[in-house]
Amino acid sequence: xxxxxxxxxxxxxxxxxxxxxxVTLVVYxxxxxxxxxxxxxxxxxxxxxxxxxxxxxYYRTAGSWEGVAALLGQPGRGRGVxxxxxxxxxxxPDHVIVAATDATWVGLTLxxxxxxxxxxxxxxxxxxxxxxxxxxxxxxxxxxxxRFVEQVRWxxxxxxxxxxxxxLAAGVLxxxxxxxxxxxLATRLSHxxxxxxxxxxxxxxxxxxxxxAGEFNAMSQRLAEAxxxxxxxxxxxxxxxxxxxxxxxxxxxxMMDGVYPLDVEHVAVAYEQxxxxxxxxxxxxxxxxxxxGRLPLKFESVTPGDLVRRAAARFAPLAQDAGVSLVVxxxxxxxxxxxxxDRLLQVFDNLLINALRHTPTSGAIRLRVLQDDGMVRFIVxxxxxxxxxxxxxxxDRFWRADxxxxxxxxxxxxxxxxxxxxxxxxQGEIHVETGDxxxxxxxxxxxxxx
Numbered sequence: 006x007x008x009x010x011x012x013x014x015x016x017x018x019x020x021x022x023x024x025x026x027x028v029t030l031v032v033y034x035x036x037x038x039x040x041x042x043x044x045x046x047x048x049x050x051x052x053x054x055x056x057x058x059x060x061x062x063y064y065r066t067a068g069s070w071e072g073v074a075a076l077l078g079q080p081g082r083g084r085g086v087x088x089x090x091x092x093x094x095x096x097x098p099d100h101v102i103v104a105a106t107d108a109t110w111v112g113l114t115l116x117x118x119x120x121x122x123x124x125x126x127x128x129x130x131x132x133x134x135x136x137x138x139x140x141x142x143x144x145x146x147x148x149x150x151x152r153f154v155e156q157v158r159w160x161x162x163x164x165x166x167x168x169x170x171x172x173l174a175a176g177v178l179x180x181x182x183x184x185x186x187x188x189x190l191a192t193r194l195s196h197x198x199x200x201x202x203x204x205x206x207x208x209x210x211x212x213x214x215x216x217x218a219g220e221f222n223a224m225s226q227r228l229a230e231a232x233x234x235x236x237x238x239x240x241x242x243x244x245x246x247x248x249x250x251x252x253x254x255x256x257x258x259x260m261m262d263g264v265y266p267l268d269v270e271h272v273a274v275a276y277e278q279x280x281x282x283x284x285x286x287x288x289x290x291x292x293x294x295x296x297x298g299r300l301p302l303k304f305e306s307v308t309p310g311d312l313v314r315r316a317a318a319r320f321a322p323l324a325q326d327a328g329v330s331l332v333v334x335x336x337x338x339x340x341x342x343x344x345x346x347d348r349l350l351q352v353f354d355n356l357l358i359n360a361l362r363h364t365p366t367s368g369a370i371r372l373r374v375l376q377d378d379g380m381v382r383f384i385v386x387x388x389x390x391x392x393x394x395x396x397x398x399x400x401d402r403f404w405r406a407d408x409x410x411x412x413x414x415x416x417x418x419x420x421x422x423x424x425x426x427x428x429x430x431x432q433g434e435i436h437v438e439t440g441d442x443x444x445x446x447x448x449x450x451x452x453x454x455x
Contacts, residue, residue: 021172029161057136060095061126064133070095074104094118095126096135103134186210190218203229241402245285245418253278288419292402295426302345302430306453309342309374309381310335316353317372320361328366336375340452344431352427353385355420356446360387363444376452380433383448390439399437400425 056076063073077093094105100115110118121139125132186209193206203225208218256275259265294300317333324331353372360370368388375382391399402422428435433450 016176018169018172018176021168021176025165025168029165033157033161057124057126060136061128061133064126065128070097070103070134074106074108077104077106091138091140093136093138094121096123096137098132098134100135186214187217190214190221194221197225199232202232238402241418242289246282249278249281249285253282285419288423292419292423292426295423295430298430300348300427300430302348304343304345306341307344307346307349309339309383312346312349313353313372313374313383316350316357319350319354320357323361324370327361327364329361329364330369332369332371334371334373336373339374339376339381342381342431342450343453344450348427349431352424352448353383355424356385359420359446360385360444363391364388377449379452380449381452383450384445385448386443386445388443390442391437391444393439396437396439400435 059076060073063076064070067073073095077095092105092107092110094102094107094110096102096115102110102113102115102118105111115121115123115135115137118139121137123135123137126134126136190206190210197204205222205225206218208215208222210218253275256265256271256278260267260271265271291300313333313335317331321331357370364370364387370388371384371386373382373384373386375384400421402419425435428448428450431450433448435446435448438445438447
Protein backbone atom coordinates (compact mmCIF):
# COMPACT_ATOMS: atom_id res chain seq x y z
CA UNK A 6 0.00 0.00 0.00
CA UNK A 7 2.97 2.25 0.56
CA UNK A 8 4.27 1.70 -2.97
CA UNK A 9 4.16 4.62 -5.34
CA UNK A 10 2.50 2.72 -8.20
CA UNK A 11 -0.30 1.57 -5.89
CA UNK A 12 -0.89 5.12 -4.68
CA UNK A 13 -0.90 6.48 -8.21
CA UNK A 14 -3.34 3.78 -9.34
CA UNK A 15 -5.71 4.41 -6.44
CA UNK A 16 -5.45 8.15 -6.94
CA UNK A 17 -6.29 7.81 -10.63
CA UNK A 18 -9.20 5.50 -9.78
CA UNK A 19 -10.51 7.87 -7.10
CA UNK A 20 -10.34 10.80 -9.49
CA UNK A 21 -12.24 8.78 -12.10
CA UNK A 22 -14.93 7.89 -9.55
CA UNK A 23 -15.36 11.50 -8.51
CA UNK A 24 -15.69 12.71 -12.11
CA UNK A 25 -17.98 9.87 -13.10
CA UNK A 26 -20.09 10.35 -9.95
CA UNK A 27 -20.63 14.02 -10.72
CA VAL A 28 -21.47 13.27 -14.37
CA THR A 29 -23.83 10.44 -13.35
CA LEU A 30 -25.62 12.62 -10.81
CA VAL A 31 -26.12 15.40 -13.32
CA VAL A 32 -27.27 13.06 -16.10
CA TYR A 33 -29.61 11.06 -13.87
CA UNK A 34 -31.23 14.15 -12.36
CA UNK A 35 -31.52 15.71 -15.80
CA UNK A 36 -33.16 12.58 -17.23
CA UNK A 37 -35.56 12.28 -14.32
CA UNK A 38 -36.50 15.96 -14.36
CA UNK A 39 -36.92 16.10 -18.12
CA UNK A 40 -38.89 12.86 -18.19
CA UNK A 41 -41.15 14.00 -15.34
CA UNK A 42 -41.77 17.34 -17.10
CA UNK A 43 -42.60 15.46 -20.27
CA UNK A 44 -45.09 13.20 -18.46
CA UNK A 45 -46.77 16.18 -16.74
CA UNK A 46 -47.06 18.11 -19.99
CA UNK A 47 -48.43 15.04 -21.75
CA UNK A 48 -50.97 14.41 -18.99
CA UNK A 49 -52.07 18.04 -19.05
CA UNK A 50 -52.49 17.83 -22.82
CA UNK A 51 -54.57 14.66 -22.49
CA UNK A 52 -56.92 16.32 -20.01
CA UNK A 53 -57.16 19.43 -22.15
CA UNK A 54 -56.69 23.04 -21.12
CA UNK A 55 -60.46 23.88 -21.15
CA UNK A 56 -61.24 21.24 -18.50
CA UNK A 57 -58.37 22.37 -16.27
CA UNK A 58 -59.40 26.03 -16.68
CA UNK A 59 -63.03 25.28 -15.90
CA UNK A 60 -62.12 23.31 -12.79
CA UNK A 61 -59.83 26.08 -11.48
CA UNK A 62 -62.55 28.70 -12.14
CA TYR A 63 -65.09 26.49 -10.41
CA TYR A 64 -62.96 26.28 -7.32
CA ARG A 65 -62.31 30.02 -7.46
CA THR A 66 -66.08 30.67 -7.47
CA ALA A 67 -67.30 27.90 -5.13
CA GLY A 68 -64.31 27.87 -2.78
CA SER A 69 -64.44 24.04 -2.62
CA TRP A 70 -64.87 20.96 -4.80
CA GLU A 71 -68.44 20.28 -3.68
CA GLY A 72 -70.66 19.63 -6.70
CA VAL A 73 -67.75 19.55 -9.15
CA ALA A 74 -68.71 16.03 -10.26
CA ALA A 75 -71.18 17.61 -12.66
CA LEU A 76 -68.27 19.03 -14.68
CA LEU A 77 -66.61 15.62 -14.82
CA GLY A 78 -69.83 14.00 -16.00
CA GLN A 79 -70.31 16.35 -18.98
CA PRO A 80 -69.94 14.65 -22.35
CA GLY A 81 -66.45 14.72 -23.75
CA ARG A 82 -64.89 15.44 -20.37
CA GLY A 83 -65.32 12.70 -17.82
CA ARG A 84 -65.75 9.78 -20.17
CA GLY A 85 -66.29 6.50 -18.51
CA VAL A 86 -69.37 7.32 -16.42
CA UNK A 87 -70.65 4.26 -14.64
CA UNK A 88 -67.31 2.52 -14.38
CA UNK A 89 -66.78 1.88 -18.08
CA UNK A 90 -63.77 3.28 -19.97
CA UNK A 91 -61.40 5.89 -18.57
CA UNK A 92 -62.22 7.17 -15.12
CA UNK A 93 -61.59 10.81 -14.22
CA UNK A 94 -61.35 12.15 -10.67
CA UNK A 95 -60.37 15.10 -8.51
CA UNK A 96 -58.37 14.66 -5.31
CA UNK A 97 -57.42 17.08 -2.58
CA PRO A 98 -53.75 18.04 -2.06
CA ASP A 99 -53.56 15.28 0.58
CA HIS A 100 -54.51 12.65 -2.06
CA VAL A 101 -58.17 12.02 -0.99
CA ILE A 102 -60.60 11.71 -3.93
CA VAL A 103 -63.55 14.13 -3.58
CA ALA A 104 -65.18 13.73 -7.00
CA ALA A 105 -65.03 11.05 -9.72
CA THR A 106 -66.89 9.73 -12.72
CA ASP A 107 -67.14 6.53 -10.69
CA ALA A 108 -68.93 7.56 -7.48
CA THR A 109 -67.49 4.55 -5.62
CA TRP A 110 -64.05 6.16 -5.76
CA VAL A 111 -65.05 9.15 -3.62
CA GLY A 112 -63.25 9.01 -0.29
CA LEU A 113 -60.53 6.73 -1.55
CA THR A 114 -56.86 7.72 -1.69
CA LEU A 115 -54.77 7.90 -4.83
CA UNK A 116 -52.56 5.12 -3.59
CA UNK A 117 -55.51 2.75 -3.19
CA UNK A 118 -56.82 3.04 -6.78
CA UNK A 119 -53.53 2.16 -8.43
CA UNK A 120 -51.57 3.84 -11.21
CA UNK A 121 -53.14 6.80 -12.99
CA UNK A 122 -52.19 9.97 -14.79
CA UNK A 123 -52.37 13.16 -12.78
CA UNK A 124 -51.82 16.87 -13.21
CA UNK A 125 -51.84 19.53 -10.49
CA UNK A 126 -54.58 22.15 -10.27
CA UNK A 127 -53.12 25.50 -9.27
CA UNK A 128 -54.91 28.70 -8.19
CA UNK A 129 -52.65 31.71 -7.94
CA UNK A 130 -49.67 29.39 -7.54
CA UNK A 131 -51.27 27.38 -4.71
CA UNK A 132 -52.09 23.67 -5.10
CA UNK A 133 -55.87 23.30 -4.73
CA UNK A 134 -56.27 19.77 -6.06
CA UNK A 135 -55.13 16.99 -8.33
CA UNK A 136 -56.88 16.05 -11.56
CA UNK A 137 -56.37 12.41 -12.44
CA UNK A 138 -57.45 9.85 -15.00
CA UNK A 139 -57.10 6.10 -15.01
CA UNK A 140 -57.40 3.97 -18.15
CA UNK A 141 -57.34 0.18 -18.48
CA UNK A 142 -53.75 0.32 -19.88
CA UNK A 143 -52.50 2.91 -17.42
CA UNK A 144 -50.71 0.43 -15.18
CA UNK A 145 -48.90 -1.06 -18.15
CA UNK A 146 -47.89 2.43 -19.26
CA UNK A 147 -46.71 3.33 -15.76
CA UNK A 148 -44.71 0.11 -15.65
CA UNK A 149 -43.10 1.02 -18.98
CA UNK A 150 -42.19 4.44 -17.65
CA UNK A 151 -40.71 2.88 -14.53
CA ARG A 152 -38.75 0.43 -16.66
CA PHE A 153 -37.37 3.36 -18.64
CA VAL A 154 -36.13 5.03 -15.46
CA GLU A 155 -34.69 1.73 -14.22
CA GLN A 156 -32.94 1.17 -17.55
CA VAL A 157 -31.36 4.59 -17.29
CA ARG A 158 -30.24 3.81 -13.74
CA TRP A 159 -28.83 0.42 -14.67
CA UNK A 160 -27.18 1.86 -17.77
CA UNK A 161 -25.40 4.40 -15.64
CA UNK A 162 -24.41 1.71 -13.14
CA UNK A 163 -23.04 -0.47 -15.96
CA UNK A 164 -21.16 2.48 -17.39
CA UNK A 165 -19.75 3.15 -13.93
CA UNK A 166 -18.57 -0.45 -13.55
CA UNK A 167 -16.94 -0.49 -16.98
CA UNK A 168 -15.38 2.92 -16.34
CA UNK A 169 -14.04 1.71 -13.00
CA UNK A 170 -12.38 -1.32 -14.60
CA UNK A 171 -10.95 0.75 -17.44
CA UNK A 172 -9.75 3.46 -15.03
CA LEU A 173 -8.14 0.85 -12.78
CA ALA A 174 -6.38 -0.81 -15.72
CA ALA A 175 -5.27 2.54 -17.17
CA GLY A 176 -4.16 3.76 -13.73
CA VAL A 177 -2.08 0.63 -13.08
CA LEU A 178 -0.46 0.82 -16.54
CA UNK A 179 0.22 4.55 -16.19
CA UNK A 180 1.56 4.22 -12.63
CA UNK A 181 3.72 1.25 -13.59
CA UNK A 182 5.16 3.09 -16.59
CA UNK A 183 5.95 6.08 -14.37
CA UNK A 184 7.47 4.12 -11.50
CA UNK A 185 9.29 1.43 -13.48
CA UNK A 186 12.34 3.66 -14.21
CA UNK A 187 12.47 4.56 -10.51
CA UNK A 188 12.38 0.87 -9.57
CA UNK A 189 15.19 0.10 -12.01
CA LEU A 190 17.20 3.02 -10.63
CA ALA A 191 16.61 1.86 -7.06
CA THR A 192 17.67 -1.69 -8.01
CA ARG A 193 20.91 -0.41 -9.49
CA LEU A 194 21.54 1.80 -6.48
CA SER A 195 20.97 -1.12 -4.10
CA HIS A 196 24.15 -2.70 -5.50
CA UNK A 197 26.09 0.55 -5.09
CA UNK A 198 28.93 0.23 -2.56
CA UNK A 199 32.07 2.11 -1.62
CA UNK A 200 33.94 -0.03 -4.15
CA UNK A 201 31.63 1.13 -6.97
CA UNK A 202 31.78 4.85 -6.17
CA UNK A 203 31.93 6.77 -9.43
CA UNK A 204 29.92 4.27 -11.47
CA UNK A 205 27.21 5.81 -13.65
CA UNK A 206 23.62 4.62 -14.02
CA UNK A 207 21.74 4.76 -17.35
CA UNK A 208 19.81 8.01 -17.86
CA UNK A 209 16.37 6.94 -19.09
CA UNK A 210 12.67 7.34 -18.36
CA UNK A 211 10.68 10.54 -17.94
CA UNK A 212 12.31 13.96 -17.71
CA UNK A 213 12.14 13.91 -13.91
CA UNK A 214 13.66 10.43 -13.67
CA UNK A 215 16.38 11.38 -16.15
CA UNK A 216 17.12 14.45 -14.05
CA UNK A 217 17.30 12.28 -10.92
CA ALA A 218 19.65 9.83 -12.63
CA GLY A 219 21.78 12.69 -13.92
CA GLU A 220 22.03 14.23 -10.45
CA PHE A 221 22.97 10.85 -9.00
CA ASN A 222 25.67 10.38 -11.63
CA ALA A 223 27.05 13.84 -10.83
CA MET A 224 26.99 13.06 -7.11
CA SER A 225 28.68 9.71 -7.75
CA GLN A 226 31.39 11.46 -9.74
CA ARG A 227 31.90 14.04 -6.99
CA LEU A 228 32.12 11.30 -4.38
CA ALA A 229 34.62 9.43 -6.52
CA GLU A 230 36.73 12.55 -6.86
CA ALA A 231 36.47 13.23 -3.12
CA UNK A 232 37.43 9.62 -2.38
CA UNK A 233 40.39 9.90 -4.70
CA UNK A 234 41.47 13.12 -2.97
CA UNK A 235 41.03 11.45 0.42
CA UNK A 236 43.07 8.44 -0.59
CA UNK A 237 45.73 10.65 -2.13
CA UNK A 238 45.83 12.83 0.96
CA UNK A 239 46.07 9.78 3.23
CA UNK A 240 48.93 8.47 1.11
CA UNK A 241 50.60 11.89 1.12
CA UNK A 242 50.25 12.25 4.88
CA UNK A 243 51.67 8.77 5.42
CA UNK A 244 54.53 9.61 3.05
CA UNK A 245 55.24 12.92 4.76
CA UNK A 246 55.14 11.39 8.22
CA UNK A 247 57.34 8.48 7.23
CA UNK A 248 60.48 10.59 6.63
CA UNK A 249 60.68 12.44 9.98
CA UNK A 250 59.52 9.35 11.90
CA UNK A 251 62.17 7.22 10.17
CA UNK A 252 64.92 9.77 10.86
CA UNK A 253 63.80 10.19 14.46
CA UNK A 254 63.63 6.44 15.02
CA UNK A 255 67.01 5.88 13.39
CA UNK A 256 68.74 8.45 15.57
CA UNK A 257 67.09 7.18 18.75
CA UNK A 258 67.96 3.56 17.95
CA UNK A 259 71.54 4.54 17.08
CA MET A 260 71.94 6.39 20.39
CA MET A 261 70.34 3.50 22.31
CA ASP A 262 72.69 0.99 20.60
CA GLY A 263 75.71 3.18 21.27
CA VAL A 264 76.34 3.88 17.58
CA TYR A 265 75.79 7.62 18.18
CA PRO A 266 76.83 9.26 21.40
CA LEU A 267 74.04 10.70 23.50
CA ASP A 268 75.14 14.29 23.03
CA VAL A 269 73.47 17.60 22.21
CA GLU A 270 74.28 17.38 18.50
CA HIS A 271 72.47 14.08 17.93
CA VAL A 272 69.61 14.91 20.30
CA ALA A 273 69.16 18.16 18.34
CA VAL A 274 68.61 16.14 15.14
CA ALA A 275 65.86 14.16 16.83
CA TYR A 276 64.39 17.36 18.26
CA GLU A 277 64.29 18.98 14.80
CA GLN A 278 62.32 16.02 13.48
CA UNK A 279 59.77 16.35 16.29
CA UNK A 280 59.41 20.04 15.39
CA UNK A 281 58.89 19.04 11.78
CA UNK A 282 56.20 16.57 12.84
CA UNK A 283 54.55 19.21 14.98
CA UNK A 284 54.46 21.69 12.08
CA UNK A 285 53.04 19.06 9.74
CA UNK A 286 50.26 18.10 12.17
CA UNK A 287 49.39 21.76 12.81
CA UNK A 288 49.33 22.53 9.08
CA UNK A 289 47.07 19.55 8.44
CA UNK A 290 44.71 20.66 11.23
CA UNK A 291 44.62 24.22 9.89
CA UNK A 292 44.00 23.10 6.31
CA UNK A 293 41.23 20.72 7.35
CA UNK A 294 39.45 23.42 9.36
CA UNK A 295 39.83 25.96 6.56
CA UNK A 296 38.45 23.59 3.89
CA UNK A 297 35.49 22.70 6.14
CA GLY A 298 34.78 26.38 6.84
CA ARG A 299 35.18 25.85 10.58
CA LEU A 300 38.29 27.95 11.06
CA PRO A 301 37.41 30.79 13.46
CA LEU A 302 38.13 34.23 11.98
CA LYS A 303 38.18 37.58 13.75
CA PHE A 304 37.11 40.13 11.15
CA GLU A 305 38.00 43.78 11.55
CA SER A 306 38.71 46.81 9.39
CA VAL A 307 42.22 46.45 7.95
CA THR A 308 44.29 49.01 6.04
CA PRO A 309 45.97 47.26 3.07
CA GLY A 310 49.11 49.43 3.13
CA ASP A 311 49.69 48.83 6.82
CA LEU A 312 49.20 45.09 6.26
CA VAL A 313 51.89 44.76 3.58
CA ARG A 314 54.32 46.97 5.52
CA ARG A 315 53.98 44.75 8.58
CA ALA A 316 54.43 41.62 6.46
CA ALA A 317 57.57 43.06 4.84
CA ALA A 318 59.02 44.15 8.22
CA ARG A 319 58.75 40.57 9.51
CA PHE A 320 60.85 39.23 6.60
CA ALA A 321 63.31 42.10 6.12
CA PRO A 322 66.10 40.44 8.17
CA LEU A 323 65.67 37.10 6.38
CA ALA A 324 65.77 38.82 2.98
CA GLN A 325 68.88 40.72 3.96
CA ASP A 326 70.62 37.51 5.09
CA ALA A 327 69.69 35.83 1.79
CA GLY A 328 71.01 38.77 -0.26
CA VAL A 329 67.55 39.51 -1.65
CA SER A 330 66.03 42.99 -1.83
CA LEU A 331 62.49 43.39 -0.43
CA VAL A 332 60.45 46.28 -1.86
CA VAL A 333 56.97 47.52 -0.85
CA UNK A 334 54.88 49.45 -3.39
CA UNK A 335 51.46 50.61 -2.19
CA UNK A 336 48.97 52.62 -4.19
CA UNK A 337 47.26 55.81 -3.07
CA UNK A 338 43.72 56.15 -1.66
CA UNK A 339 43.27 52.44 -1.03
CA UNK A 340 39.97 51.33 0.55
CA UNK A 341 39.98 49.25 3.71
CA UNK A 342 39.08 45.57 3.76
CA UNK A 343 37.20 43.41 6.27
CA UNK A 344 39.58 40.66 7.28
CA UNK A 345 41.27 38.70 10.02
CA UNK A 346 44.58 40.54 10.27
CA ASP A 347 46.54 37.61 11.75
CA ARG A 348 45.30 35.14 9.12
CA LEU A 349 46.19 37.50 6.28
CA LEU A 350 49.66 37.97 7.78
CA GLN A 351 49.89 34.19 7.77
CA VAL A 352 49.02 34.26 4.06
CA PHE A 353 51.83 36.74 3.37
CA ASP A 354 54.20 34.69 5.56
CA ASN A 355 53.58 31.62 3.39
CA LEU A 356 54.01 33.58 0.16
CA LEU A 357 57.19 35.34 1.34
CA ILE A 358 58.70 32.08 2.63
CA ASN A 359 58.02 30.53 -0.76
CA ALA A 360 59.48 33.57 -2.52
CA LEU A 361 62.65 33.52 -0.41
CA ARG A 362 63.19 29.84 -1.19
CA HIS A 363 63.01 30.37 -4.93
CA THR A 364 64.59 33.81 -5.38
CA PRO A 365 68.25 33.69 -6.36
CA THR A 366 70.87 35.78 -4.58
CA SER A 367 70.81 39.44 -5.72
CA GLY A 368 67.20 38.90 -6.78
CA ALA A 369 64.22 40.93 -5.59
CA ILE A 370 60.86 40.40 -3.93
CA ARG A 371 58.19 43.06 -4.45
CA LEU A 372 54.97 43.54 -2.46
CA ARG A 373 52.41 45.65 -4.30
CA VAL A 374 48.89 46.65 -3.32
CA LEU A 375 46.44 48.54 -5.55
CA GLN A 376 42.73 49.04 -6.15
CA ASP A 377 41.08 47.22 -9.06
CA ASP A 378 37.34 47.54 -9.81
CA GLY A 379 35.96 47.34 -6.27
CA MET A 380 38.64 44.87 -5.22
CA VAL A 381 41.93 45.32 -3.40
CA ARG A 382 44.72 43.47 -5.23
CA PHE A 383 47.84 42.26 -3.45
CA ILE A 384 50.81 41.08 -5.55
CA VAL A 385 53.81 39.17 -4.21
CA UNK A 386 56.39 38.93 -7.00
CA UNK A 387 59.87 37.42 -6.94
CA UNK A 388 62.68 37.12 -9.44
CA UNK A 389 62.62 33.89 -11.43
CA UNK A 390 60.01 32.22 -13.64
CA UNK A 391 58.34 28.84 -13.19
CA UNK A 392 57.02 26.54 -15.91
CA UNK A 393 53.32 26.02 -16.65
CA UNK A 394 53.19 22.54 -15.06
CA UNK A 395 54.65 23.84 -11.82
CA UNK A 396 52.21 26.77 -11.79
CA UNK A 397 49.26 24.37 -12.26
CA UNK A 398 50.18 22.37 -9.13
CA UNK A 399 51.45 25.04 -6.76
CA UNK A 400 48.29 25.00 -4.61
CA ASP A 401 48.02 21.19 -4.39
CA ARG A 402 48.68 19.49 -1.06
CA PHE A 403 52.22 18.17 -0.54
CA TRP A 404 53.26 19.12 -4.06
CA ARG A 405 56.83 20.38 -4.42
CA ALA A 406 58.64 21.62 -7.49
CA ASP A 407 61.98 20.57 -5.99
CA UNK A 408 61.17 17.70 -3.64
CA UNK A 409 64.62 17.12 -2.15
CA UNK A 410 65.41 20.78 -1.51
CA UNK A 411 61.99 21.43 0.01
CA UNK A 412 62.29 18.53 2.42
CA UNK A 413 65.68 19.67 3.53
CA UNK A 414 64.26 23.13 4.08
CA UNK A 415 61.70 21.63 6.41
CA UNK A 416 58.54 22.65 4.53
CA UNK A 417 55.38 20.58 4.95
CA UNK A 418 54.15 21.06 1.39
CA UNK A 419 50.87 22.53 2.70
CA UNK A 420 51.72 26.24 2.89
CA UNK A 421 50.24 27.31 -0.46
CA UNK A 422 47.20 25.02 -0.05
CA UNK A 423 46.53 26.69 3.33
CA UNK A 424 47.08 30.10 1.72
CA UNK A 425 44.42 29.46 -0.91
CA UNK A 426 41.86 28.31 1.67
CA UNK A 427 42.52 31.32 3.91
CA UNK A 428 42.02 33.67 0.95
CA UNK A 429 38.75 31.94 0.04
CA UNK A 430 37.52 32.26 3.61
CA UNK A 431 37.92 36.03 3.07
CA GLN A 432 35.69 35.78 -0.06
CA GLY A 433 38.74 36.33 -2.25
CA GLU A 434 40.74 34.45 -4.87
CA ILE A 435 44.42 33.80 -5.48
CA HIS A 436 46.26 32.78 -8.64
CA VAL A 437 49.81 32.67 -9.95
CA GLU A 438 51.24 34.40 -13.00
CA THR A 439 54.66 34.02 -14.58
CA GLY A 440 56.50 36.05 -17.19
CA ASP A 441 58.90 38.94 -17.67
CA UNK A 442 61.49 37.13 -15.57
CA UNK A 443 59.40 36.86 -12.41
CA UNK A 444 56.67 34.87 -10.67
CA UNK A 445 53.66 36.72 -9.28
CA UNK A 446 51.09 35.57 -6.73
CA UNK A 447 47.97 37.74 -7.10
CA UNK A 448 45.35 38.01 -4.33
CA UNK A 449 42.02 39.78 -4.91
CA UNK A 450 39.98 40.66 -1.82
CA UNK A 451 36.69 42.63 -1.78
CA UNK A 452 36.93 46.20 -0.56
CA UNK A 453 34.91 47.06 2.54
CA UNK A 454 31.64 48.96 2.06
CA UNK A 455 31.94 52.71 2.66
